[in-house]
Amino acid sequence: MLTLLRPAAVLLACATLLTGLLYPLVVTGLAQAVFPAEANGSLILAAPGRVEASALIGRPSERDRDFWSRPSATSPHPYNGAASSGSNLGPYHPALVEAVRGRVEALRAAHPERAGVPIPVDLVTTSGSGLDPHISPAAAHFQTARVARARGLSEETVRGLVDAHTEGRMLGLFGAPRVHVLRLNRALDALPPGGA
Template sequence: MKNHIVSAFRLTLVMLVIVGIYLAIVYGGSKILPTQGNAEIITHNGQKFYANIGQEFKSEKYFHGRPSSVNYNAAGSGGSNKGPSNEEYLETVQKRIDTLKLQNPEMGNAKVPVELATASGSGLDPDISEEGALYQVKRIAKVRSLSEEQINNLIKNQTEKPFLGILGPSKVNVLKLNIALDQLK
């Protein structure tokens, strides 16, 4: 019995060291990120927004982000847990696609970017792909009486390249894009 207790104690100490080293690496690694592992808070029109949490934009004059399976509630982050063969899930995605096509009739039968029709695993993804933003350009240009070229340039300026040029895809933060859109005259 004494041998088991000693072995368990040794294993506990070894795991504490391993987990401690892992946490130190993760924490240290977060400090080299652009936000240093902290929330990015943006104040716009006297209101505070978290740029790293998805926001809901319903108006035709704004870019729309990824759908949320938790109604953009950061306290209840999570996915739908429904697989790609689940009929209810497929109906939900099809409804989203149909809605997007109604909102963007100028796009005709163009392929809808996947992130505009499916929620992310957290339900709070603040970013869309550059293609997702470009899909919405014609609608926004029409509603705001702006040229498509102005909006395309805005998207290009707001597109974040992969971290260190290799980690992750290019992306556009929808909140920042919409704030920049409001500032565009």
Template sequence: MKSHLIIAIRLTLVMLVLLAVVYPLVVAGIARFAPGEGKGETITVNGNVVGYANIGQAFTRDDYFQGRPSAVDYNAAGSAGSNKGPSNPDYLKTVQARIDTFLVHNPGILKAQIPSELVTASGSGLDPDISPEAALIQVNRVAKSRNLPENAVKALVEKQTEGPLWGLFGPSKVNVLKLNVALDALK
């Protein structure tokens, strides 16, 4: 019995050192090679930080591209989904209100054409990216609001579109904050 207890204590101490000291140091070391050196990729304009590339933000004006809705009002301290299922009446009312708002601000678009990510929140509530289709469907509204040629705004969306990771993993995506910063730079 005593020998089993000593082995258990040794194993506990070894795992404590490995998981509480070594592993966090290895992860922190690897993070130094990531954009922002593990502190998140900040987006700056004229030396001022305007946001983080990996955290969604609310853009509600017609002259900006809009990202995914957030169940937590884009509060990174409280990342969460709505936890409401697709048959929940409150959830359905929320989604319908988002659809109605989108249609008012994007005349000429049919309900069936709206990409689902523009009216449903992501699991984290902080998704900074949308699909190229979700960005392209907003080109007409943004171009009109800014008095820009539609083809120039469409070209900007295409330029800001990131392909799958290493050409293999995940879908193509557009970071909404980066797109809106580039849009402001068009003037």
């Protein structure tokens, strides 16, 4: 047994050096050299040194003129990038059903043009991370009439912009079609006033 002590201790030390320090440092070095933007969080800079957002983390807007993101379960406030969290509510938890009922009512009130249209599920459910930057194309199209109204644009223009910002599945197989909410809102902001 005593003859096992040295190899056990030394090999653990070797593994710590190799896989706990050398390996992450080599990956960090290569990542920073080859993919610097991605390795640092895919940040969007408003100005040099001023980070506006990460392209991968949702940045919601509640204004009528913007597309709205999914609800978020992070605390203490939604879309808290420092502490990711899902709701972890079971499918029939009364709190989930009540929360969704409230969100449905709010959406219905804000979208009179869509009366009777089934509500896209992602628009009233929280994501796993609480940081989801995307909504489904159906969830975007559900909002086009409100956004067009608030911005004084034709709904056709807004719909066209949604379609242009819709990403499909990878190879037609993996993932799901989606719209990046922040990019779509920025593209709206970039339109000339009064519509194109």
